[in-house]
Amino acid sequence: MKTSRPQRLLFWFARPFYGSEQGYWRPVLVCFLAASTIWLLNALNKTYTTRISYPVEWVYDAARYVPVQELPPEVAVNVTGRGWKLLRKNIMPDVRPAEVRLTRLPRQRYVLSSALRPALQNAMDGLQLNYLLSDTLWIEFDRLVRRRVPLTLSRAADGSALPYAAQFEPASISFEGPASIVNALASPYPVHLPQAPAGSSSGSISVPIGGPERVKINVRDVRVRLRPRPVVTVPVWTTPELRDFPVQRRFRLQPATVQVQLQSFPEDTAALDLQRLRVALYFGQLIGPDSVLTPMLVETPEQARGARIITSQVKVSMVRE
Numbered sequence: 293m294k295t296s297r298p299q300r301l302l303f304w305f306a307r308p309f310y311g312s313e314q315g316y317w318r319p320v321l322v323c324f325l326a327a328s329t330i331w332l333l334n335a336l337n338k339t340y341t342t343r344i345s346y347p348v349e350w351v352y353d354a355a356r357y358v359p360v361q362e363l364p365p366e367v368a369v370n371v372t373g374r375g376w377k378l379l380r381k382n383i384m385p386d387v388r389p390a391e392v393r394l395t396r397l398p399r400q401r402y403v404l405s406s407a408l409r410p411a412l413q414n415a416m417d418g419l420q421l422n423y424l425l426s427d428t429l430w431i432e433f434d435r436l437v438r439r440r441v442p443l444t445l446s447r448a449a450d451g452s453a454l455p456y457a458a459q460f461e462p463a464s465i466s467f468e469g470p471a472s473i474v475n476a477l478a479s480p481y482p483v484h485l486p487q488a489p490a491g492s493s494s495g496s497i498s499v500p501i502g503g504p505e506r507v508k509i510n511v512r513d514v515r516v517r518l519r520p521r522p523v524v525t526v527p528v529w530t531t532p533e534l535r536d537f538p539v540q541r542r543f544r545l546q547p548a549t550v551q552v553q554l555q556s557f558p559e560d561t562a563a564l565d566l567q568r569l570r571v572a573l574y575f576g577q578l579i580g581p582d583s584v585l586t587p588m589l590v591e592t593p594e595q596a597r598g599a600r601i602i603t604s605q606v607k608v609s610m611v612r613e
Contacts, residue, residue: 341372343425346412347389352433357397360432360470360506368426369412373419390415398433434470439477441465443514446482455523455597458483461496461515469507477504483514523597524561526554528569532587532606536575542611545573550587550603560595568593573606581610 345366350359367390390411394400405424413421443460465481467474483499496517503509529549537543550571556564570591577585584605592599 339372339374341370341422343368343370345369346371346416347387348408348411349389349391350394351391352394352397354436356436357433358436358470358506360434360472363431364429367408367412367424367429369424370422371416371419372422373416388415388417394431394433398435401430401432403429403431434472436468437471437474438466438468439474441467441477442480443483444480445516446484454485455521456518457521459517459519461517462511465501465514466510467503467507468510469504473504473507483516485516521557523555524558526556526561526564527602528552528554528566530566530569530571532571532573533590534575535572537573538575544609544611546607546609547603550601550606552589553600553602554592554596555598556593556595557597560597563595565593565595569599571601573608578608583608 346369347366348364350363390408392403392408392411394403405427408424408429409421412424442464443458445454445456445458447454460483467477483501485499486497496515498513499516500513501509501511529551531549532545534543552569552571554564554569568591570589571587572590573585573587577583584607587601587603587606589599589601
């Protein structure tokens with residue numbers, strides 16, 4: 293069977309090693325290692341031009357200002373240098389970063405490459421900076437402020453208040469961060485209860501405190517003790533709306549008004565907007581000139597925690613003309 297040319301070349305190269313004693317391989321391996329080392333040393337002594345990412349240390353008055361967005365830890369540059377220097381930059385963790393000082397805060401919104409070049413060149417030991425790949429680095433700073441706010445329970449998913457009050461420990465928390473973010477936080481700050489809180493033996497639960505990014509909070513969670521809230525029942529009489537009834541006909545309602553019971557927390561009773569209470573009768577339930585319809589609750593005031601129609605039926609009669 294004829295062998296292919298690649299197979300013959302491989303056999304020719306491996307033939308001197310076939311059947312050799314074990315001691316034969318040691319000098320062969322040493323020769324390969326020596327050749328590889330010499331080749332690597334020659335390669336590292338050459339000069340290269342390449343793109344790298346160089347670390348940057350931003351120097352500013354951290355007691356007065358804070359970045360609104362994370363500052364870039366590195367900048368992309370094009371450099372020229374020997375292979376030794378480029379290798380050291382990639383594998384050594386103690387590379388000296390370029391110190392960039394920011395003095396016009398918080399008005400300064402960007403840093404030009406012309407301002408970065410001196411700091412980069414001073415920090416690069418043995419590397420020649422050719423140019424930066426980006427002409428401008430965008431930054432955003434704000435005044436560093438601290439603000440303490442009280443706590444409150446957040447509303448339910450539908451926007452309504454929860455049927456219990458809460459006692460917090462601590463009663464207030466402190467936020468530290470950019471003024472534009474911290475000053476916009478709600479006061480009192482809403483605390484979101486878990487979907488199914490697990491009560492402790494003391495009757496309180498631990499709830500984590502969430503917050504916006506770039507803002508520090510002095511506590512990670514608070515203890516919450518829940519107490520049922522009293523509810524006030526308010527009776528209201530309202531005229532039901534006629535939905536889908538023919539406009540050319542007139543109808544008589546008995547009774548003309550229906551009674552609805554609204555429930556609210558005591559502090560919300562005075563703010564109940566009774567104009568938002570709407571009850572309707574639908575023409576689709578009418579089965580004759582005289583029918584008894586069931587009033588339907590359409591809308592309730594925002595402050596109401598519950599609503600129930602007391603007048604369960606309304607007689608609707610067509611007025612004959």
